[in-house]
Amino acid sequence: MENTRFDLREAMDQFQGLCLMITPERNVPIDLITEARQTHKKIQDQLTKISGARQLLEGKYRQYYRRDHRREKEIMEIAFWPRVCT
Numbered sequence: 251m252e253n254t255r256f257d258l259r260e261a262m263d264q265f266q267g268l269c270l271m272i273t274p275e276r277n278v279p280i281d282l283i284t285e286a287r288q289t290h291k292k293i294q295d296q297l298t299k300i301s302g303a304r305q306l307l308e309g310k311y312r313q314y315y316r317r318d319h320r321r322e323k324e325i326m327e328i329a330f331w332p333r334v335c336t
Contacts, residue, residue, distance in 0.1 A: 254303065255321065258296040262328050265289045297329050 268286040272278050307315040 254296055254299045258328060261289055261292045265293060300325060
């Protein structure tokens, strides 16, 4: 779950950079738009993996799982941000 969170953070940083370059006023190359879409898909895939891991931990391994509220908050913020940009 931590490795996936690290990958998610990297993809989010890349996506934020791409969003800053894409504006309606500018003529944006299609490659940049394609890269932004692929990065958005990568973020969604990482969020799906994290959600699956969390469900498994909360279900099958409940007695060993300790929630990290800072991590949960960070993941929720990342999950919300791409919706704002797109």
